[in-house]
Amino acid sequence: MKKINPFKTCLMLLCILGASIGNAQQMANNSEIEKAMIRAMEWQEDHPIFAVSPTDWTNGAYQIGITRAYDATKNQIFLAALKNLGYRNNWNTHDRFYHADDVTVSYGYLYLELNDTRKNYVDLKPTTTFLNAHLFEPNPWKEGTDKQKFKKILWWWCDALFMAPPVITLYAKHTGDMKYLDAMHDYYMETYNLLYDKEERLFARDMNYQWGVNEKDLKEENGKKIFWSRGNGWVLGGLALILNDMPEDYKHRKFYVDLYKEMAKRIKELQPEDGLWRTSLLSPESFDHGEVSGSGFYTFALAWGxxxxxxxxxxxTPAITKAWSALMACQHENGMVGWVQNIGADPQPASVDSWQNFGTGAFLLAGSEVLRMK
Structure with a gap:
């Protein structure tokens, strides 16, 4: 696996360590945190990125960050951005009803949260249609007829556990109809049983990285299994969102609480000294620099807990403080959040100038919960 230039890596780490000390007081300064969040969103709004269209999944993840930022701050600048997005898309969803990415893209999370600001403000019919099709209509993944053998369940990749379950949980909360939550749990368990490594307490990204079921048993140069930071960040961040809206008396809630606590402990164990997790969790030396998207999701999830x-x-708290200070050090003066790994499915490098809108979303999610800490 390709290595990052050691000199540049050391320089970057030294900068983060120095910044962590310099920014330590900012953890307690809610005004500074909120300003950093606003600058991140404003820069991202000035630099839109559409992997497929204005309703692609990357924007869905980004908008969840804005939604939580507004919830934490009640700052009208975040609310205005959410409303503009809804108006621009006419409250519509994306078109792949079978695909978990497009559950987030459906902006169900955004629309449902916006609906709380004013009764009947949002047209939820497209979201309802989408979720009914996704959960209750047949498709090749549910039926196991897809040509790619690892696509045999609805949510066959771990990222899906961020993309779909939080929206479905929030929808069940708003409607009071537990059939949606029960369906979510059934599909979640399929993914858990397929991809969760109980020994490592981490999720494989998909069956291509799951030992014992793939012919090649892909591994890192150090011989360890491949566990992608952002992939597990999607899962842990998703668990926090699920538990945030899941009824306290829901019959399967204990499973999610236990899984959340187990993964949170493991992620804390794997945190490097400078605060940012590496793209490969069990082989940090492969790309020995911090990465913002996975780290942002972890910071959000731990602070939420x-x-x-x-x-x-x-x-x-020490792990969260260290992580948020390091995340702040990755924000450029103009508001851009760097050190974000590009779209992918496994550990790859990032750089000071690499960014993605879901990385900004992770930064906003982290800030939204750090703001709440007392």
Whole structure:
């Protein structure tokens, strides 16, 4: 696997370490955190990126970040951005009803949250149509008839656990109809049983990286299994969003609480000293620099756990503080959030100037929960 230039890596790490010390006080300064979040969103709005269209999944992940930022700050600049997006898309969804990415793209999360700002403000009919088709209508993945043998379940890749379950959980909360939550749980368990490594307490990205089921048993140069940082960030961040809206008395809630706590502990164990997780969790030396998207999702999820009493404050706050300070150091003066790995499915390098809108979303998610910490 290709290595990053050691000199540049050391320089970058030294900058982050220095910035972590310099920014330590900013953790307690909510005004500075909010300003950083606003600058990140404003830069991203001035630099739109559409992998497929204005309703592609990357924008869905980004808009969840804006939604949570507004929820945490009640700043009208975030609300205006959300409303503009809804108007621009006429409250419509993307068109692949079978694909979990397009559940997030359907902006169900955004639309449902916006609907709370004013009764009947949002037309939820497209979201309802989309979710009914996704969950209850047949497709090749559900039926196991797809030509690619690893696509035998609806959510066959771990990223899907961020893309679909939080929207479905929020929809069930808004409608009070638990059939949606029950269907979500059934599909979630399929993914968990297929991709979760109980020994490592991490998710393989898909069956291509799952030992014992793939002919090649792909591994890192150090001989360890490949566990992608952002992939597991999608899962842990998704778990926080799910638990945020799942009823306390839901019959399967304990499974999600236990999985969340187990993964949170493992992720904390794997945090490097400078605060940012590497793109390969068990082979940090492969690309020895921090990466923002995975780290942003972890920071959000851990801070959410502390804020909601699922994680011990004294034990986890140092890890969160260190991570947020390092994330702040990756933001350019103009607001751009760098050190984001490009779209992919496995560990790859990033750079000071690499960015993606879902990376900005992860930054906003992290800031939204750090703001709530006392």
């Amino acid at each position: 502390v804020n909601n009493g699922l994680l011990d404050k004294a034990e986890y």
